Amino acid sequence: MKIRVLPSNREFEARHDEPVLSAALRGHFNLPHSCKSGHCSSCRARIVSGEVSYPGARPLGLTADEADLGFALLCQARAASDLVIEARELRRVTDVEIKTLPCRVESRALLAPDVLQLMLRLPAIEPFAFHAGQYLDVLLAGGRRRSFSIASPPHDAARLELHVRRVPGGGFTEALFAHEAAGELLRIEGPIGQFVYADAGTPVIFIAGGTGFAPVKSMLRQALERGQARDIWFYWGARTPVDLYEEALVREWAAMYPRFRYAGVLSGADGTAHPSGLVHEFVLAQHRDLAPFEVYAAGPPAMVEAIRAGFPARGLAPGQLHFDSFDYAPR
Numbered sequence: 001m002k003i004r005v006l007p008s009n010r011e012f013e014a015r016h017d018e019p020v021l022s023a024a025l026r027g028h029f030n031l032p033h034s035c036k037s038g039h040c041s042s043c044r045a046r047i048v049s050g051e052v053s054y055p056g057a058r059p060l061g062l063t064a065d066e067a068d069l070g071f072a073l074l075c076q077a078r079a080a081s082d083l084v085i086e087a088r089e090l091r092r093v094t095d096v097e098i099k100t101l102p103c104r105v106e107s108r109a110l111l112a113p114d115v116l117q118l119m120l121r122l123p124a125i126e127p128f129a130f131h132a133g134q135y136l137d138v139l140l141a142g143g144r145r146r147s148f149s150i151a152s153p154p155h156d157a158a159r160l161e162l163h164v165r166r167v168p169g170g171g172f173t174e175a176l177f178a179h180e181a182a183g184e185l186l187r188i189e190g191p192i193g194q195f196v197y198a199d200a201g202t203p204v205i206f207i208a209g210g211t212g213f214a215p216v217k218s219m220l221r222q223a224l225e226r227g228q229a230r231d232i233w234f235y236w237g238a239r240t241p242v243d244l245y246e247e248a249l250v251r252e253w254a255a256m257y258p259r260f261r262y263a264g265v266l267s268g269a270d271g272t273a274h275p276s277g278l279v280h281e282f283v284l285a286q287h288r289d290l291a292p293f294e295v296y297a298a299g300p301p302a303m304v305e306a307i308r309a310g311f312p313a314r315g316l317a318p319g320q321l322h323f324d325s326f327d328y329a330p331r
């Protein structure tokens, strides 16, 4: 099928059995997206002409009204005919090429009982350019894929660092925890995503939930190690102290960089070392007026949703909120 994108009038080809978004990304059309599982609505686009279908029911991130008005979620929609769609093309990350590459698991280490750090080595002859905050997909048998954010920054990319949380009953992550993965070959596709760091010069707040720390670590290392002159706050939300699995490193940064401030916020029981509660509520309590800030948030869908719902009322303009929602791969 031919897909024409307005307003640019550029075209790409899509098969009838693949998500329109996947075809667009393969064709280097950088359309907005985040979760790729029909929840976050980032990939919402208007179907100007033609028909789309969904493999199951209408995705959760699309209301009946929106569907009636001709909107579709491109991460789930399949083209049932040639299409003309109206979608915002992003220019910001077009300069990196999405590649499919083999890579070797050079080492694995437990950062917490249920978080594994993987260091991946890419083929020496294949440059892999990415932006801080982007993720990659691990390609599995049967066309399945699992997304993981790159925790290392672009200026230290000899090896790619991932933080993988074990999902009880999860096909890929349980298998990783169950055996010694070092030395194994994985196939990856990346870099992917519009959650990318840029220094706008304004003060910036980073918020991570659990392994949402991975893309934030890449961004923080870029900002701190490259000596950017902006005030930086980092709030890391988790359940218990062990879930703040690299807090010692973050505290070292706080001691080393005067313009960097950190707080870990625990939703479960703690002693006295951390404030308790939900991380987004803690941020709202610390910052009455968010208008001067940019906010970068990554982690569980519920945390990202709460930030998207609550922060604009405190003056955060839509263009100043950047987020990555760690939704699960569709079944």
Ligand SMILES: Cc1cc2nc3c(=O)[nH]c(=O)nc-3n(C[C@H](O)[C@H](O)[C@H](O)COP(=O)(O)OP(=O)(O)OC[C@H]3O[C@@H](n4cnc5c(N)ncnc54)[C@H](O)[C@@H]3O)c2cc1C
Residues within 6 Å of the ligand: 034, 035, 036, 135, 145, 146, 147, 148, 149, 150, 163, 164, 165, 166, 167, 168, 169, 170, 171, 172, 173, 174, 193, 211, 212, 214, 215, 324, 325, 326, 327, 328, 329
């Ligand atoms: C853009 C993006 C970036 C991501 N980055 C990271 C990252 O850096 N680190 C990281 O640990 N995760 C990250 N995730 C989440 C990660 O992709 C999933 O946890 C992973 O795909 C689970 O794979 P699995 O095969 O083990 O589970 P599956 O076999 O796919 O799932 C098994 C069961 O568990 C449920 N499930 C799946 N994932 C989760 C979860 N995370 N929490 C609770 N229940 C779940 C499923 O609905 C299913 O019922 C990211 C997700 C996205 C979309």
